Amino acid sequence: xxxxxxxxxxxxxxKYAHLEGRTLLLVDRLGLDGTETGAYDIAVDVAQxxxxxxxxxxxxxxxxxxxxxLDPGCIRAVVVGIIDDVxxxx
Amino acid sequence: xxxxxxxxxxxxxxKYAHLEGRTLLLVDRLGLDGTETGAYDIAVDVAQxxxxxxxxxxxxxxxxxxxxxLDPGCIRAVVVGIIDDVxxxx
Amino acid sequence: xxxxxxxxxxxxxxKYAHLEGRTLLLVDRLGLDGTETGAYDIAVDVAQxxxxxxxxxxxxxxxxxxxxxLDPGCIRAVVVGIIDDVxxxx
Amino acid sequence: xxxxxxxxxxxxxxKYAHLEGRTLLLVDRLGLDGTETGAYDIAVDVAQxxxxxxxxxxxxxxxxxxxxxLDPGCIRAVVVGIIDDVxxxx
Amino acid sequence: xxxxxxxxxxxxxxKYAHLEGRTLLLVDRLGLDGTETGAYDIAVDVAQxxxxxxxxxxxxxxxxxxxxxLDPGCIRAVVVGIIDDVxxxx
Numbered sequence: 001x002x003x004x005x006x007x008x009x010x011x012x013x014x015k016y017a018h019l020e021g022r023t024l025l026l027v028d029r030l031g032l033d034g035t036e037t038g039a040y041d042i043a044v045d046v047a048q049x050x051x052x053x054x055x056x057x058x059x060x061x062x063x064x065x066x067x068x069x070l071d072p073g074c075i076r077a078v079v080v081g082i083i084d085d086v087x088x089x090x
Numbered sequence: 091x092x093x094x095x096x097x098x099x100x101x102x103x104x105k106y107a108h109l110e111g112r113t114l115l116l117v118d119r120l121g122l123d124g125t126e127t128g129a130y131d132i133a134v135d136v137a138q139x140x141x142x143x144x145x146x147x148x149x150x151x152x153x154x155x156x157x158x159x160l161d162p163g164c165i166r167a168v169v170v171g172i173i174d175d176v177x178x179x180x
Numbered sequence: 181x182x183x184x185x186x187x188x189x190x191x192x193x194x195k196y197a198h199l200e201g202r203t204l205l206l207v208d209r210l211g212l213d214g215t216e217t218g219a220y221d222i223a224v225d226v227a228q229x230x231x232x233x234x235x236x237x238x239x240x241x242x243x244x245x246x247x248x249x250l251d252p253g254c255i256r257a258v259v260v261g262i263i264d265d266v267x268x269x270x
Numbered sequence: 271x272x273x274x275x276x277x278x279x280x281x282x283x284x285k286y287a288h289l290e291g292r293t294l295l296l297v298d299r300l301g302l303d304g305t306e307t308g309a310y311d312i313a314v315d316v317a318q319x320x321x322x323x324x325x326x327x328x329x330x331x332x333x334x335x336x337x338x339x340l341d342p343g344c345i346r347a348v349v350v351g352i353i354d355d356v357x358x359x360x
Numbered sequence: 361x362x363x364x365x366x367x368x369x370x371x372x373x374x375k376y377a378h379l380e381g382r383t384l385l386l387v388d389r390l391g392l393d394g395t396e397t398g399a400y401d402i403a404v405d406v407a408q409x410x411x412x413x414x415x416x417x418x419x420x421x422x423x424x425x426x427x428x429x430l431d432p433g434c435i436r437a438v439v440v441g442i443i444d445d446v447x448x449x450x
Contacts, residue, residue: 001204001222001256003190007122008178010093012146013137014171024091024146026122026178032187032206032220040122042091042146047193051179056192056204056222059256076091076149081194088188088206089231097302098358100273102326103317104351114271114326116302116358130302132271132326141359166271166329181384181402181436183370212367212386212400227373236372236384236402239436261374268368268386269411277392278448280363282416283407284441294361294416296392296448310392312361312416321449346361346419 003030003083004057006049010042025049025079027057032088043077056081093120093173094147096139100132115139115169117147122178133167146171183210183263184237186229190222205229205259207237212268223257236261273300273353274327276319280312295319295349297327302358313347326351363390363443364417366409370402385409385439387417392448403437416441 004027014020022044029039041059049055058078094117104110112134119129131149139145149167184207194200202224209219221239229235239257274297284290292314299309311329319325329347364387374380382404389399401419409415419437 002220003222006179008176010146010173011175011177012171012173014146019170026176028122031218032208038121040092042093056190056194080199081192083190083192085191086188086206087191089186096359098356100326100353101355101357102351102353104326109350116356118302128301130272132273182400183402211398212388236370236374260379261372263370263372265371266368266386267371269366276449278446280416280443281445281447282441282443284416289440296446298392308391310362312363 001056001058001080003032003034003086004028004041004043004055004079005030005036006051006053006055006079007040008051019044027055027077027079029057030054032086034086041077043079045079047079047081049079049082054083054086055079056083091146091148091170093122093124093176094118094131094133094145094169095120095126096141096143096145096169097130098141109134117145117167117169119147120144122176124176131167133169135169137169137171139169139172144173144176145169146173181236181238181260183212183214183266184208184221184223184235184259185210185216186231186233186235186259187220188231199224207235207257207259209237210234212266214266221257223259225259227259227261229259229262234263234266235259236263271326271328271350273302273304273356274298274311274313274325274349275300275306276321276323276325276349277310278321289314297325297347297349299327300324302356304356311347313349315349317349317351319349319352324353324356325349326353361416361418361440363392363394363446364388364401364403364415364439365390365396366411366413366415366439367400368411379404387415387437387439389417390414392446394446401437403439405439407439407441409439409442414443414446415439416443 007028008026010024097118098116100114187208188206190204277298278296280294367388368386370384
């Protein structure tokens with residue numbers, strides 16, 4: 001899992017039934033210091049995350065499919081929570 | 091999943107039955123700002139994508155096999171949709 | 181597996197039952213010389229690791245789920261041990 | 271999958287039965303422009319590829335095992351075809 | 361799979377039964393020219409590899425578990441052979 005920030009969304013003409021009706025968020029991958037790393041994922045949202053939210057992103061395909069009850073599925077990344085605090089030790 | 095752009099195709103003498111008759115697209119991996127990252131995939135097309143199209147690419151092996159009904163299969167990336175819009179928050 | 185160092189923790193409003201009540205550690209990925217690489221993971225702790233501990237991190241989703249007895253699950257990285265010594269040959 | 275070029279082979283005293291008798295090719299990972307990226311794989315050959323051939327490399331463990339009829343197996347990359355042409359759009 | 365060189369070992373207080381009694385090798389990932397890439401893995405040894413040996417490393421979780429007869433397991437990398445020769449074409 002990694003810390004992400006919701007950067008927007010993708011609108012697509014999906015040719016695959018399991019993705020229809022899903023919100024596809026663009027999520028920036030953040031470093032520990034909160035800065036953007038330049039990497040991103042297109043993630044399915046199960047946490048009702050909004051624009052700018054810091055989120056917990058699960059980036060593993062089998063787990064992602066299981067969360068969404070998809071089998072077969074075609075999803076690798078899922079927003080599973082809203083981050084309240086990142087506690088860094090000194 | 092990531093945002094890709096169809097850059098061409100590969101013609102190959104395949105020694106593996108499950109890939110015969112499939113369109114093998116060359117897909118550039120794009121950054122959030124729409125520029126090329128230098129990375130690419132050879133992806134099977136299920137969205138009738140054409141040259142230059144911005145596409146939604148699923149890059150996870152188990153999901154890919156399931157979409158194509160292949161078991162066993164040998165495919166990791168699939169073009170699953172045509173992207174209509176990328177909405178980036180400010 | 182890789183060598184990590186516990187750098188802190190994440191507090192999140194989780195929208196997924198399997199992660200509730202779990203300690204989510206921020207773990208820096210270390211190089212062989214003990215320096216930080218800049219990469220990190222959010223890992224579930226099963227070794228009662230504390231702040232600053234050098235730890236053994238398992239970074240593979242299926243194994244992680246099995247350790248935690250989760251099926252379905254949504255976890256990719258787990259702290260599985262405390263490192264006592266790193267013996268480097270000359 | 272990616273475009274590779276056969277760069278050589280590895281000779282090893284294998285301590286694992288499923289790899290005995292297999293040709294282990296060294297395959298350079300090529301960019302879309304045909305140049306080497308610096309990355310490589312040790313891949314099992316099922317396409318009778320020769321030195322210098324441009325090849326189609328499947329780089330996903332579960333699919334690789336299925337192609338080779340190995341279960342259990344220990345193979346992640348397989349050369350599945352010889353590339354005749356790479357058609358890049360302008 | 362990739363070419364590695366045994367660089368040392370890790371001693372850890374493991375909190376997970378499947379790793380107890382296993383030799384955990386530190387393995388440098390080598391490039392095709394035999395130089396270190398800076399990447400490494402902590403790998404379980406099944407080839408009785410010694411310090412400085414060039415080894416064949418399997419880096420895929422499901423295969424690794426199967427080799428070791430672990431289910432469940434928590435291992436991603438395994439040293440499966442000693443490399444006798446790397447034959448590079450000109």
